[in-house]
Amino acid sequence: MMRQVKHALFPVALVLFAALGPFVLEPYDLVNLSAFSAMAIAALGLAFVWGTLGILNLGHSVFFGLGAYAYAIAVSNLGDSTLAVLIGIAMPVAFSLVLGYFLFFSRLGDVYLGVITLCVTLIFYSFMTSTADPSFHIGPVPLGGFNGITAVPSLNMPGDPQAFLSTEATFSICLLSLAGAYILLSFLRSSDAGRIMTAIRESELRSELLGYDIRFYKLVGFAVSAAIAGLGGALYTAVMGYVSPNVFDLPQASQFVLWVIAGGLGAFVGPVVASFGFQLLSSQLGANQVFNTELIFGATIILFVMLVPQGLQPMLLGLSSLKFPNRFGILRRKEKPA
Amino acid sequence: MDSFVILCFAVVNSVALLALISLGLAVIFGMMRVINFAHGEFIMLGGYATVIANHCGVNLWLSMLVVAPMFVALIGAVAERLIVRRLYGHLVTTMLATWGLSLFLIGAVTAIFGNTTMGVSAPLGNIPIGAYSIGAYQLFLIGITALLVVSSLLALHWTKYGLIARAAMQNSEMAATLGINCDRVYAVTFIVGAAISGLAGALLAPISGVLPHMGAAYVARAFVTVISGGGALITGFLSAATILGPVEALLSYFATPVVGQASLLLLAVIILRLLPTGVSSLWTGGR
Numbered sequence: 001m002m003r004q005v006k007h008a009l010f011p012v013a014l015v016l017f018a019a020l021g022p023f024v025l026e027p028y029d030l031v032n033l034s035a036f037s038a039m040a041i042a043a044l045g046l047a048f049v050w051g052t053l054g055i056l057n058l059g060h061s062v063f064f065g066l067g068a069y070a071y072a073i074a075v076s077n078l079g080d081s082t083l084a085v086l087i088g089i090a091m092p093v094a095f096s097l098v099l100g101y102f103l104f105f106s107r108l109g110d111v112y113l114g115v116i117t118l119c120v121t122l123i124f125y126s127f128m129t130s131t132a133d134p135s136f137h138i139g140p141v142p143l144g145g146f147n148g149i150t151a152v153p154s155l156n157m158p159g160d161p162q163a164f165l166s167t168e169a170t171f172s173i174c175l176l177s178l179a180g181a182y183i184l185l186s187f188l189r190s191s192d193a194g195r196i197m198t199a200i201r202e203s204e205l206r207s208e209l210l211g212y213d214i215r216f217y218k219l220v221g222f223a224v225s226a227a228i229a230g231l232g233g234a235l236y237t238a239v240m241g242y243v244s245p246n247v248f249d250l251p252q253a254s255q256f257v258l259w260v261i262a263g264g265l266g267a268f269v270g271p272v273v274a275s276f277g278f279q280l281l282s283s284q285l286g287a288n289q290v291f292n293t294e295l296i297f298g299a300t301i302i303l304f305v306m307l308v309p310q311g312l313q314p315m316l317l318g319l320s321s322l323k324f325p326n327r328f329g330i331l332r333r334k335e336k337p338a
Numbered sequence: 339m340d341s342f343v344i345l346c347f348a349v350v351n352s353v354a355l356l357a358l359i360s361l362g363l364a365v366i367f368g369m370m371r372v373i374n375f376a377h378g379e380f381i382m383l384g385g386y387a388t389v390i391a392n393h394c395g396v397n398l399w400l401s402m403l404v405v406a407p408m409f410v411a412l413i414g415a416v417a418e419r420l421i422v423r424r425l426y427g428h429l430v431t432t433m434l435a436t437w438g439l440s441l442f443l444i445g446a447v448t449a450i451f452g453n454t455t456m457g458v459s460a461p462l463g464n465i466p467i468g469a470y471s472i473g474a475y476q477l478f479l480i481g482i483t484a485l486l487v488v489s490s491l492l493a494l495h496w497t498k499y500g501l502i503a504r505a506a507m508q509n510s511e512m513a514a515t516l517g518i519n520c521d522r523v524y525a526v527t528f529i530v531g532a533a534i535s536g537l538a539g540a541l542l543a544p545i546s547g548v549l550p551h552m553g554a555a556y557v558a559r560a561f562v563t564v565i566s567g568g569g570a571l572i573t574g575f576l577s578a579a580t581i582l583g584p585v586e587a588l589l590s591y592f593a594t595p596v597v598g599q600a601s602l603l604l605l606a607v608i609i610l611r612l613l614p615t616g617v618s619s620l621w622t623g624g625r
Binding site: 056058102103105106107108110111115116118119120122123126127130249250251254257261293294295296297298299300301302303305306 | 371372373424425429430434437438440441442443444446557558561562565595596600606607608610
């Protein structure tokens, strides 16, 4: 009973924040926090696929970016944002199934998997930056090359493209989606399928000998993470009103990885908190121009990987109750030969 | 006829470029089974070392062939000592740490030199071929790449150090039992790999100019070439470069460079689907 209460604490806090935030915060902060939670949703996708299933997906940003672009193109063409968000989820899922087929059915090792996924997102970046020519367009929407797609309509009432939602409503939707993604993934993790996925993370060989098709479970987990990332990307575009090829670039890809490492591999709350923390930090740094963010983030990744390999959440939990064993973390994972 | 010669030249050039940008990475990967994510930044630092040295009055050839590799070797030595050495055996962790290093180096260079392109002019002029002309410097690049690849093959197979390196690579425990200090072998390999990456960056600087993010333009291709090459140290990545290079060159020629790069990646993914441990598993038996 206590455990269920403890698990419910975080989503309840998010829902409360979604309800109360609009009354206390300035619109500027609301927009920022909406964008942060859209990013945090995508980070949850990576926290799931990497932390629970053990798939080292360094190019998680490709799903985020696909969702962002799919939403931008769909909403500009259709007008209705509800359908566009759904398309923003479906596109990355379709892509993840194709990519996942090649990756998991060749049984690639961790190192190969990480490199290929990272290269995929870099190629998307080069492709999107090369679409400046007006001949690249989908419907009336030009892809816009380096500038991306601008003036993307924000969220509107389902079925009524003219009724745009207010900043406050968008804020609530973003936070509620974050809570929803958290609850969905938590349930999935504690379901039967989720337990098999955890088993696959711990030992692929043993799970396979027990008769589970690890390729299938990996593919499904990959698609789920793509769906979550696509939702994050769609909401992010809806909040910001534009999308540029930067959603695919190296700093974006590294941010997701950084948040998950910092928050704790295998945890969900940690990565969300870490994503909010680092985004606040980077918006402060960006405003001050004292240090550039890459320098700080690079140093942070090195420090976390070397000094706190298990991440903040497991570390703090480990401090508060010493009987909590060091179950998570990158160093804990068995190494597979490349 | 002329355009055919130019096309052949483009194909050879593309293979050479792939080989040049992946050699340093392949040396480190073949040895330690770790992808050095800071590879692109080693290339970038090599470029910067060349440009800065040249602006300070050092002869261009000297700054390309001596200053840049030595400077990047130094950086590689520091990175090895502070980061990579502490994580031996943890492949994924090492990759993440070098990724952090990559961002850190981009940030540091941006902070020092700003986010602007610097450059040196390409030496050696042009060679006319019918209605077209090709840069003599590019011929020089092809030549020096071939020289680098051949000399690393020779060093690996004909020298005592190469023998030790291959032993440490094949079975590090056994090598250690026979009195080889594997940590030192790894350290030297990492530094040599860094130096070669630095040289690659130096050689590319006159063509592309240098800016803090230039590494990103090369890493995807280098990574793909090295991992689809597989385990064999030199022959693996060389065969991958020979397969991928022409595809990229031809599609870049007939479509756009982006299509060329995308098809390179696609082909690599298909190769890995068929041969999950890379092209070289065909003759090393999947080791």
